[in-house]
Amino acid sequence: MIQYCIIYDLMNQSRAIEHTSTGAEIITTCFVSWLYEVGKSPNEDQCVLLHSNGVCAICLSPKHQLITKYAQNIESVDFHSGSTDRAANRVSGKRKRGGQQLQQQSILCAITCSDGERFSIRSCVQGTLLEVNEQLVSNTSLMVSKTVSDGYIALVLPRLQAADKIVAGLLSEDEYMNRLEIQ
Incomplete structure (x- = not known):
């Protein structure tokens, strides 16, 4: 069965429709792109794609150093954070029981x-945490070449009551681009 995925490419600021033969687990139809400022420099900012069902796909921002400077030099992706193995995360059931609880500053991978x-x-x-993209361990180039589709880092399900709070801490694409022009 062929499914259509609408992908918003932040690098080229264009929309593209991709045909996939898989279940399109990540981003299927409608989502809103938000950007998270990690520090004072855009070199480590990240992108949060908020799907209409509430699931957030965590990706790199188009200005992240891994895309702009180190694209060809990524050696490894490690989903072990301290004593926690993010790749071992397993969820079950309608309420996604068993998933690791994350805070805004929780480290997903190194x-x-x-x-x-x-x-x-x-x-x-x-x-x-619903899942991490284990494909990145064997194919690190996905993070750069398909940032907002196959190169996503993780899927996170926020609590429904927290949706407004989450959006309040993020920047829209326009706000993010305006802030980059000022710097």
């Missing part, structure tokens, strides 16, 4: 480049 530079990728939203 990405290491060939020169030894290390980047910590944060959750950006408070909620339940």
Whole structure:
């Protein structure tokens, strides 16, 4: 069965329709793109794609150093955060029981480049970890080449009551681009 996925490409600021033969687990039809500022520099900002069903896909922002500077030098992705293995996360049932609880600053993974530079990728939203993209372990280039589709880092389900609070802490694409022009 062929499904259509509407993907918003932040790098080229255009919409594209992709045909996939898989279940299109990540981003299927409607979502809103929000950006999370990690620090004072846009070099480590991340993107949160909020789907109409409430699930958030965590991705890298188009200005993240891993995309702009280290695209060819990503060596490894490690989903172990301290004593917690994010890749071992398993959820079950309608209410997604068993998922790891995340805070906005929780580290999802560490990405290491060939020169030894290390980047910590944060959750950006408070909620339940549904899954991490284990494909990134064997194919790190997905993070750069298909940032908002196959290169997503994790899927997080925030509590429904927290949706307004989550959006309040993020920037819309226009706000983010305006802030980059000022810097």
